[in-house]
Amino acid sequence: MLQTNILKRISATQWTYERTPELKQNLSFELVKLDGENIFDRVLPGYRENIDLTSDLDTRLDQDLVKFYQRYKDSKFPSDSYCYRLKETQWNQPYIETKLEFDSFSSFNEQKEQILSRYNNLNEDKKYFKLLDTQWHGYNLISLENLETAETQSRLGNSDNQSANSQSKFIPNTLWNADKNLAYEKSHLYSGGDTQIDSWLVQNQHLNIAKLDKGCFAFNTQAIKAIQKLNMINWKQGDSSDIGQFFGRRTWSYTIDK
Structure with a gap:
């Protein structure tokens, strides 16, 4: 299906993303005034x-990040800088991302049992989840959705009990809310072992919590100009520099009515 990928701004805080003419997503934002705030802490x-x-640290990527932090850790946003914090999103209909490539390495019934087992062992947390076991345009579909985070398994x-590849994903049309997601993450902090993987999972969750709380989907022109002055950032589309991938934010110019 042809993807149009059109972003329409209805107002400063209400936007619509059209992935295809039939598939659209509503996005709601909170305008956050950034005057005097630390640039590094808002961008990362x-x-x-x-x-x-x-x-x-170990890799060149981390070394560039350290250099960027050490050089610009005290930089501040100027007056009239604004951030678009994403508050809510919702698709107009559920859909599936898939190439419809099936294999017999692991049967659909086996995959289904794993998801059912996870759902049945959620105990008190079951209230946060929604299980969907149905038919989808002639295919079998099993989905476990976290209603607070919008994440799905x-x-x-x-019909041959073959499962589509792991990249296939069911996307529901549930309303996602940043504050509900943030509250859920804070009340479900990861508590595993002391392995390197456990440390990574803890760190990743803490970064996600910070992103939900302080992350910016986009910036206004004044804020963008301040960020561009930090010469370790490359804003060119398709940038492949090490530090560049940290700043792949979508940005639009918009005059905010006072």
Whole structure:
């Protein structure tokens, strides 16, 4: 299906993303005034608190991040700088992302049982989830959706009990709310072991919490100009520099009515 990928701004805080003529997403924003706020902490929320930025780390990417932090950690946004914080999103209809490629490596029934087992062992947390076991345009569909985070675990199967590849994903049309997601993450902090993977999971969750709280979907022109002055940032589309991928924010110019 042809993807139009059109973003329409209805107002400063209400936008619509058209992926196809039939598939659209409503986006609601909160305008946050950034005057005098730290640029680093808004562009990379949570990094100062959760990553050691005082010494060179292992990879070139981390070294560039450390250099950026050490050079610009005290930079501030000027007056009339604004951030578009994403508050809510909702698709106009559920859909599936898939190439409809099936294999017999793992049957659909096996994948379905794994999802059902997870759902049945949620105990008190079951109230946060929605289980969907149905047919989708002739295919079998099983989906477990977290109603607070909008994350789903899903599988698509054909009539031969074959499961679609792991990249297939069911996207519901549930209303997602940033504050509900934030509250859920804070009340479900990861508590695993002390392995490197556990440490990564803890760090990743803390960064996600910071992003939900302080992250910016986009900035206004004044804020963008301030960020562009930090010469370790490359805003060119398709940028492949190490530090560039941290700043792949979508940005639009907009005059905010006072």
